Amino acid sequence: MTLTDRTFDPGAPAVRDDPEETRRLEETWRSPSGPVGWFMPVNQRIIGRRFIVTAFVFFLLAGALGLLIRLQLAVPENSLLGPELYNQIVTTHGTTMMFLFAIPVVEGFAIFMAPMMIGSRDMAFPRLNAFGYYVYLIGGVAFFGSLFVGLAPAAGWFNYVPLANKEFSPGLGVGIWTTMITFIEVSALTAAVELIVTILKLRAPGMSLNRMPLFVWSVLVMAFMILFAMPTIIVASLLLILDRLVDTKFFIVEAGGEPLLWQHLFWFFGHPEVYIILVPALGVISSVITTFTGRPIFGYTALVVSLVATGFISFGLWVHHMFATGLPQLGLSFFMAASAMIAIPNGVQVFCWLASLWGAKIRLATPMLWVLGFFVIFVIGGLTGVMVASIPFDLQVHGTFFLVAHFHYVLIGGAVFPLIGGLYYWYPKMTGRLMSERLGKWSFWLAFLGFNLTFFPMHQLGMEGMPRRIYTYIDGLGWEGMNLLATAGSVVLALGFLLTAFNFWVSMRRGRPAGDDPWGAPTLEWRTSSPPAPYNHRHVAVVHGRYPLWQEREAGRREVVIGLRSDRREMVVTSILDAEPQSVQVLPGPTIWPFVSAVAASTGFIGILVSPIFFVIGFFLAFFSFVGWLWPRRPWRED
Amino acid sequence: MDTRSTVDVAGFSRFAANRHPLWWGVLWLIMIELTVVSAFIVSYFYLMRSAEAWPPAGIEPPPLLWPSVNLALLLASMVTMWWASWGLNRDNRAVLIAGLSLSLLFHCTVLALRWREMQLFGFKWSDHAYGSIVWTITGFHFTHIASAIVGTAVVLVLAIRGYFNPERQLAVVVDTLYWYFVSAAWVPFYLTLYWAPRLL
Amino acid sequence: MTATPSPFGPSGRRRTAQAAARLAAAGALLAGCASDGSQSALNPKSPDAALIAQLWWWFLGVSAVVLAVVVLVLAVGLLRGRGAQGARPLPESRRWALVVSGGIVAPAVAILGIVVSGLWIGRETGARPTPPDVTVEVAGKLWWWEVRYRDAQGGLIATTANEIHLPVGRMVRLLLLSDNVIHSFWVPNLDGKTDMIPGQVNELWFAPGEAGTYRGQCAELCGVQHALMGFLVVATEPAEFEAWLAHQARPAAEPEGALARRGREVFQQSCARCHTVRGTAARGGQGPDLTHLAGRRTLAAATIPNTRGHLGGWIADPQSIKPGNLMPGFALDPPDLHALLAYLEQLE
């Protein structure tokens, strides 16, 4: 198959870069600097970078908690951490990893990369984007900080009632969990709306849906999943907040409440949540494989259909987390079948990639290594996932370390490994420098080895009866060896991750300069300079196929859009299906309002821990700051 | 590399309200809220299903009269809101202002009626799960009406100051969209809160 | 909870000194399992658990094959491109064959297997032949288990705690309850777990297949001492079981000897508000029924062995053994403690 597309127009007028115009463009899109300036930028790349960096900091923090967990469990009857502290640490570890690391980091990658990949200069609602980040930052810091003052929640990352009711968790912890989680979900929802609209409406002319890079597809699917999943956790949290604050009785059995209502609402969100984390990582894999095999991916349509199918099916699986609750057998069986079914879209994707890799000339650079690691680890985790979909089997391993093994295999192997691969892959675009390959390879092999040493024995532990979330276990049950092994492995694993963190840090100054397109990649983000200029694309591209850069290289020419003004932030709006240019959107510049609004909203959310009246205060404070930020500036520009 | 231009957007509209990204943004915002509405309704029925008596013994389902009046008012406000944007499309500022004001009036009346109704509820949110869910849904809807009122009031102020014209009407379009949602959300809530305990 | 967790673990004994030795042993342990298997799903002791264990071995085998295939395809595919001859991709039709067979057919077959086996084993393990031979009500407490034996009419036969005796080969019906938070009842050797949820009664049916003592443990996070909320299931021959139950149904015997009688007084003073000893004035309900305490094998929800030393240690300082549990420590005078222990030891 040749990449050249016949639709290049030979008669089109030539375009030259006018240096004066470039300068003006740069001026228009630049973000302010200085201490106040830090609170003002709205450009998607800056917001995206902040998301990514903040999320990885939370990863290291929560990872350090993971190590503490392992240290405590290394030997039986250990007294390093007391039970209350242990429960707080496990809860904070799980919650931070899921809500403050995994989701924000995929959002970060999406916000940074997706707009550049679709040839856009920014996202549809830049100020909302900034708002989402501040909300995440404030909520995250408040949540994690609670651990240091001994007020962290201790009811597990899914916070089951009645344990999380006021009666059994009287401290502030659960309140912090509910309010901060809600707060952070707001951030995820803003990002989702933002990403959906940007991807549907701001693609470069010619990039019809079936030409969209697979990563962008995966981001789109993720965003839709966020849209329909997150509201239920917000409702669940709200009900629990009300129970704890104003004595409503949603979860109080004696007054007609229902503990299982919490579980349904939570898992209706919680199951899609795990695929929200997985799906963008799958997109990264497609990107990396395409680039490092240097040829089109096999089964583009099948991959897209699988992503979409995963998104749909994942809303029909939540009850598989509740097999042991004594729900009627018949209903459960439906969820057993549905859960097993999700092996098909996942299998199709795995085998499409295998077919793409077969016989390809592969450059085994670090990003590719992490992706290869994915295949082994994710498949193991996926297979144990299919096992626990079987009700009788799940009744044995539910709530045990077998489960802990399952979900670390899929979360770390399925999501973290590809994302680290993505980090190595896009780092040159973000910073203009390459990360060290040598450190990268060491990091990978340590992490791969350490990971399996840590989590593989946990399967055995679960089968041998070790429940999860226990701060200690009595001697003589035969769990000692495996636990010690797991702890030893976790140290190796941490070393592996730390090497990447170190690599990230030193390469910023010392890395080899990358050039615009160090990997010979096919997608539009590599058409910008490294790091990109404030406006991303000097000219907005006109796209003729799935692999525009390869096409352009082969043809020796490219096509672009003209007519966007350089004295204000303008972007092309295109149609949803075929990306036909429709109109032009004028974007706002840097502003402090999103920060003000985020502070206003957090007053409400944090205040609610003290008194319900803050809900109303926060609501209206935020509302007025929104009006402030949306109020048209005088003089009303006549255009 | 040989760079050619094949698309020139210099003459394209900078406002185009109906396909503006903001319109889509508000549409998705409404989808989020719709999910929230469904979650509340599902919770209501879940609690209802697992209760022995619904509402609990000794409590009557809330009276029908005023909520039904509210239903009429809310539906009417959708019409007046539509009328306002119809006026704007024809550059008729008087109709725009009248439509917006009438809609606001309807919603304010609803707010007052709901307030009155809440005073007359024979139970508190802390009495039992039934009270909790009824109060929560009521409060949720109440806050939304209130915020729609505030948003539309802002639009009204802008309208009076002559900001809008057929070309520049994004804020109106978006506000109208949200208004429709808030008003229409009463239909499922109304059926759930007032008819479900009677019929099911 | 009202618990004030102490910063100390259970007993602050073994520590990292042994860690190195353990690490060395760990490799060996990977191969063979060193535990006695008294809390292991891999050592099934009932028909239900045996079916599930069998299912597991099938899963393991099939998964190993799937994993091997994936890794093999990956490895061979990578190696084919490594030579100097350049890329050698599969022809289009072979690629589709790979995707369809590996990504659709194989999982579809696996799904069919999972669903069919799941439904079948689910029916077998969930079978409820009426009437059951024995009905036991187990209530999850913070953080121990109350056990009530019921007769066919639902009348109470006996109450005990943390140790459930069951007859081998008889169908047992467990009624699982909670009046506080959610717990989960699990004896891996005998059956899968079932949650104990406030406001509902879940049932678990199984028939112990072999005499023995099995350990169970709470499998749903239930607060500070979720970790040490264990219990024992003692499966005995039916005759032995009947005798045991009849004994449990009796009130406590009169204490013999002055020391024990003195001990009963101490008990009435300090312990009776939380503990019941049937046949005495002690009627407290917050802690386990101690009527036949001395007959139990363990203390504090299968955490420590029931010996005089441990019992004394528990009474003096339960918080260092199970930090955060709901029993306060008692700094009794040595003679009082002595008397109390003498009394408790007679509660056979």
Ligand code: HEA
């Ligand atoms: C990224 C995260 C992620 C992913 C991708 C998955 C993937 C899957 N998960 Fe997992 N899961 C979690 C994260 C994830 N899970 C978490 C965090 C929990 C626990 C939450 C908690 O309790 O704290 C959990 C818990 C969990 C449970 C609840 C268990 C319990 O609580 O008792 C179940 C039950 O069905 C389940 C099933 C599955 C299935 C069927 C898949 C499938 O999607 C897997 C599909 C993939 C494959 C099968 C591999 C690739 C396919 C092939 C190579 C083709 C060949 C395949 C066959 C022949 C079968 N998961």
Ligand code: HEA
């Ligand atoms: C994406 C999600 C994610 C990730 C990446 C991890 C990573 C790890 N997890 Fe976690 N885990 C969860 C999600 C995740 N976990 C969830 C959801 C739960 C359930 C919680 C619950 O039950 O409620 C859980 C529970 C859980 C348990 C079970 C606890 C219990 O049930 O009692 C254990 C035990 O071993 C564990 C261990 C680890 C380890 C060793 C890592 C390692 O990968 C960590 C590697 C280490 C590092 C990355 C740290 C490197 C940094 C340093 C050494 C310090 C430097 C510090 C600074 C610079 C600040 N995790």
Ligand code: CUA
């Ligand atoms: Cu009871 Cu955990």
Ligand SMILES: [Cu+2]
């Ligand atoms: Cu799930």
